Amino acid sequence: MIKSTRATAKDVARASGVSQTTVSFVLNGAAGHVSEVTRERVRQAARELGYVPNGSAQALRTGASRIVLLNVEGIPTGSSLGNYIRGLDAELAAHHHVLLVLHGHLSSQDLSDVAQAVSARAVIDLADSGRADTITADTGASLIAFSAQAEVPVRYLAGQGHRNIATVLPDTPELQALAGLRERLMRRAVEAADLPGCPTLVLPGDLGAAEERLRSFRAEHPEVTALAAYNDDVALVTLAAMRQLGLRAPQDLAVIGFDDSPHGALFSPALTTVHIDAEALGRISARTALGLPAADATPEPAHVIVRQSG
Template identity: 35%
Template sequence: MTGTSDRRRVTSADVAREAKVSRATVSYVLNDSPHQKIPEATRRRVREAAARLGYAPSAAARLLRRGRSDIVLGLLPDWPIEHVLGRLVQQLTDALAQHELTFLVHSAAHPARPLREVWRALTPAAVLALDAFPVAEADAVRAAGIEVVMAVHDSVRSGRGSALVSEEPIGAEQARHLAHAHRRLGYAYPDLARLGGLARARLDGVREVCAELGLPAPDVRTVPVDQEGAVQAVKAWLAADPPVTGVCAFNDAAALAVLGALRSLGLRAPEDLAVIGVDDIPGAALAQPPLTTVVRDTDAIARGLARRIADALEGAQVSADPLLESLRVQVRVSA
């Protein structure tokens, strides 16, 4: 027994016969072709016939019709694929689908297939990098005829393109929230070097607010997601002169590590040390105490990125400015 099927692929001709219309009418209806005066009853009959037969237009046919692929190649950096990144990938998939584009992701985590082999095999319509994109690679992609190359968290410095999502406002939002009651802030830096680009940008936001408000520069400590390392960071903050009384954490995972360290020392948040995270992961509300955190609208980010990609593919002028992003602080007990 083989893994192949004897079932013949359903074609537009089959749909036309089933619906008793021409193949051209099937094409006009299923492709939503403009300026075609086709009665609604006929359109409904064609769609019902296509659904009944399980008809799906071939990728090759779509490519010929559009003159390009419908694939957007998403390049994932070597980051932990956790709740927030997984949610963003799903939202990008949905948002790009609204523009009839297919989002495929490739992770840079070792030992992944080399990026150049991937985009050459797929010949995507566009490339969206969630982090840095090497200039030489971007030039090679464009030389192959893939004109739309965008980077979310870093600049594509050759030709068009710039960072599309800014991280500094997140750190600034954290610092402004704590600065109402705290005059010395700390920053819980992640212990994963590959997250350094995001962490530095968020830390810059904290530093800018501290300088603006006349506060000392934040006391930066690396906080591993383990009790011993987090305890050492908390002790150092409390022993500082003057002591740190509020901590901006890189993300909720780092914030939860700080809360755990406080409990192990017999201390409490926010009485002994206030803590604010980022992302509002599912466990944030269940923490002891419940974690105050900055919430970002990743769905709006996904829709904004999808719109810029679709506009660029249509040859429209696309802004190089960062996307406007709404942030809010989910206030709970920890800060």
Template identity: 45%
Template sequence: MGTSRRVTLNDVAAASGVSRATVSFVLNDDPHQTISAATRDRVKEAARTLGYVPHGVARALREGTSRVVVLNIDAGTEGAYSRGYLHGLDTELAAHDHVLLVRHGRHTAQSTQQVLDAIAPRAVIRFGETYLTGHVLDDLGGGWRGGLAAHTALQLRHLVDHGHTRIALALPDTGSPLAEARLRFTGDAARGLGIPAPVPFVAPRPRSACADAVAALLSRAPQVTAIAGFNDDVALRVLTALRDLGRRVPVDTAVIGFDDNGYGEHVVPSLTTIDVDGEAHGRLSARLALGLDTSALEPRPARVVARESV
């Protein structure tokens, strides 16, 4: 018994009396094409009657999965690194004929299952999953060789190399799910460097509130001579707070950021920070998700962007 032939765009075009291009414009809802409502209705009706299935969906039915990779990003993990990671992930997936779907915010098991049921993605990636689950890998995708733990240690080591042993860690007020991991890695790095564990405190977004928080920190821990920021956004708040408090940077208190967001070089004093190759990490994740060889992809090591604040 023969198999039925898949309905094509040409079939829909013949049935609706329009060109193949017009059918494509209608079914893809192209906003740049002026097509009458009557024609649109006729094309959609012909597609329904013939049972037209878009090629991507048909391929998903044959392969068992679609050519979609889903990335879940928890609220509070967005930043310069995640933007670079997204770009690399999207570019690498596109090079292998896959599409990236990004889901922001909180994701429940039920909502994730709905996505699985609806589009049968090739893979589902959770941004920063190894850190959010408390697992640390000794490789480029994980912690101490080329991941967040190593980058945290690099930030702390730069301060120690400049004579600072009493350090504070400024955290965001957004409840980032990565804050706990950074606290843990900072403590581990401090032990490795032979210095006391940095004093954590929250640096709120409002200017006056951040100044109050920094003043309270320096009051209860006057021995602190340097502050490491959770990221550049937080470090820039601290820089402003110290200026508002009349403290000189770096003479009285040094400040270092993390995840170079590009704004640190435009402030006075300019912000020293840590730059991470997020794009290469995104490409690496794409290849891992697709089961491809990763030997040719090795992200460059994180580096200190030395400016005036340390």
């Protein structure tokens, strides 16, 4: 069997110390969020190895198709994601492009392969903030939408008189990257508000396990009077566990969610939550992916929907 000695993207990735997806986007001219230092390191490794992109990669570089990929693996399918996709799709359609949404379990290489197979104009990867250097469109606003804006619930809870605030994260492996981002931003927001440290409560989706976890957390942190949840689903698990323990919201613990999902208003007590203008964020991502100005698509500021739980 004859083995080809031609250099591959994997060889370039190994030589330059980056992922294969980063190599693909750099060498195909679609690495808008990769630093210039990293780009040059990849290009240098490719030159030294004699790497030549294949025909599909060349098509990606020239933007031959009018397809934009959106990878949403692991992102909670709440109101914000739906509105984000709606805005992204509408803006792309207005500029005669098509949105292809990927929900499957994709590695960085899988995502790169799909992008090359369809000669994608751009790739927006919401699945893992750890792969942020491989995104071709500006997903900064997208990550803010789905994991950040931590100052909004912190500012609200502090205004209600709470000084000891904890963040509640999901015990879900596929959400760990975004949940970790939220945790860091919550701590930063608490520090900026000159409040005491922000402990973290990780809750499983199972109600019985969540009840035990919350019971232990209360014993360890009796000073905490308010909980800012990762999203509305986590907030509702929190409220359900509180009910099992005989705790009231907001008298014993104030609870605020994130996403303004419709079912939050149907719970008792009705869930206080954070609303974001995700549709505008989708339009911004679409324009950025196409290299168009996005200044006139400024989203409305995130704000708190005040109900009974907080």
